[in-house]
Amino acid sequence: MTTVAAYAAPAAKAPLERTTIERRPVGEFDILIDIKFAGICHSDIHQARDGWGEGIFPMVPGHEIAGVVSEVGPGVTKYAVGDRVGVGCFVDSCRECEYCEQGLEQYCAKGMTATYNALDKDGEPTYGGYSTHLVVDENYAVRIPEGLALDVAAPLLCAGITLYSPLRHWNAGPGKKVAIVGLGGLGHMGVKIAAALGAEVTVLSQSLSKQDDGLKFGADHYYATGDPKTFQELAGTFDLIVSTVSAPLDFGAYLSLLKTDGALVNVGAPEEPVSMNLFSLIGGRKTLAGSAIGGIPETQEMLDFCAEHGFGAEIELIRAEQVNEAYERVLASDVRYRFVIDTATI
Numbered sequence: 343m344t345t346v347a348a349y350a351a352p353a354a355k356a357p358l359e360r361t362t363i364e365r366r367p368v369g370e371f372d373i374l375i376d377i378k379f380a381g382i383c384h385s386d387i388h389q390a391r392d393g394w395g396e397g398i399f400p401m402v403p404g405h406e407i408a409g410v411v412s413e414v415g416p417g418v419t420k421y422a423v424g425d426r427v428g429v430g431c432f433v434d435s436c437r438e439c440e441y442c443e444q445g446l447e448q449y450c451a452k453g454m455t456a457t458y459n460a461l462d463k464d465g466e467p468t469y470g471g472y473s474t475h476l477v478v479d480e481n482y483a484v485r486i487p488e489g490l491a492l493d494v495a496a497p498l499l500c501a502g503i504t505l506y507s508p509l510r511h512w513n514a515g516p517g518k519k520v521a522i523v524g525l526g527g528l529g530h531m532g533v534k535i536a537a538a539l540g541a542e543v544t545v546l547s548q549s550l551s552k553q554d555d556g557l558k559f560g561a562d563h564y565y566a567t568g569d570p571k572t573f574q575e576l577a578g579t580f581d582l583i584v585s586t587v588s589a590p591l592d593f594g595a596y597l598s599l600l601k602t603d604g605a606l607v608n609v610g611a612p613e614e615p616v617s618m619n620l621f622s623l624i625g626g627r628k629t630l631a632g633s634a635i636g637g638i639p640e641t642q643e644m645l646d647f648c649a650e651h652g653f654g655a656e657i658e659l660i661r662a663e664q665v666n667e668a669y670e671r672v673l674a675s676d677v678r679y680r681f682v683i684d685t686a687t688i
C-alpha cells in the first residue's frame with residue numbers, strides 16, 4: 343500500500359478537505375498514474391453531497407483523470423513509464439458478459455466498478471481523481487494522444503464521451519440536423535463533437551446569454567427555449583436531439599421538434615420521475631432514449647477524434663483548495679465550461 347494525498351468529503355455534505363488515502367500496490371496488470379489534472383463533474387457534487395444516497399465516506403470524487411504512467415506491473419503490455427493516459431468513470435467490470443465482450447463495459451451485466459464511491463473486487467472502496475496518484479488495471483485506462491494537452495483532455499473522460507457516444511450511435515454527421523439542449527460542461531462538448539462530425543448543429547438553451555460561445559464552438563444556430571416562438575419555428579426540424587439538462591423537460595414539446603424517425607436522447611436526468619403523453623412518440627415513429635458514457639474502445643476513439651480535430655474541453659483551472667467554491671459555482675451554472683483541478687496543488 344502507498345499513502346497518497348487527496349481531497350475528500352469526510353461525510354455527506356461536509357466540505358472537501360485535504361487528507362491521505364491508501365492506494366493498492368501495483369499488481370501484475372496494473373499501472374501507477376501520476377495524476378496531473380482532474381475535472382469536476384456535476385455528478386461529483388451529487389455524490390459528495392449524497393444526493394443519490396448510499397455514499398461511501400470519506401469520498402474522493404473525480405472521474406475525469408489525466409496523468410502520466412510512472413510505474414507498470416510485470417504483465418503490462420499496453421503502457422510504458424512516461425505514457426500519457428486517462429481514466430474515466432469506471433476502473434473495472436466483469437470482463438466476460440456480452441457487453442464487456444463488445445467493449446461496452448459501461449453496461450456490464452454485473453455492473454461496472456465506478457472510479458469512486460464503489461467497492462472494488464477486493465472489497466476496498468474506490469477513490470477517484472482528486473488525488474496525486476491512482477493504481478488501475480491497464481485495460482481500464484486510455485491513451486491521451488500527444489496533440490491533446492492533459493488539462494483540456496481531462497473533462498473528455500466523462501463529459502466528452504457522454505456526448506460522443508450518443509452522437510455516434512445515432513449517426514450525427516453530414517446531412518443530419520442535431521440539437522444540443524443546454525450549453526454547460528456536457529453541452530459544450532456536444533456542440534464541438536457534433537460540429538466536428540459534420541452535422542448541422544443547433545443549441546437550444548434557456549436564454550441567448552452564451553450564444554457567442556456556442557457559435558464559436560461550432561454551432562450553426564442558437565435558440566432560446568424560454569421563447570415560445572422557438573418551438574413553433576423549429577417544429578419537425580431535427581434528426582437527433584441530445585438533452586444534457588437535469589431539469590425536468592417538457593418531453594412533448596421537445597419531441598415535436600423531431601422529424602419522423604428522429605430520436606431524443608437524454609444524458610442528463612431529473613431526480614424525479616417524469617410523465618408524458620405517448621402520442622408524441624407515436625405520431626412520427628419517434629424514439630425517446632438514454633445513453634451512459636461509453637466503453638473503453640469508444641473512449642479511446644473519442645480521444646483520438648478530439649486530438650485529430652484539435653480540440654479539448656473549455657476549462658477553468660483551479661487549485662485544490664478552491665474545490666468547495668468551485669462546487670458552489672457549478673451549482674450556480676457559473677463555469678465556462680468545466681473546472682479542472684491542478685493536482686500538483688493537493
Ligand SMILES: [Zn+2]
Pocket residue numbers: 383384385386405431500501
Ligand atoms: Zn461525470
Ligand SMILES: [Zn+2]
Pocket residue numbers: 435436437438439440441442443447449450451452453
Ligand atoms: Zn461485464
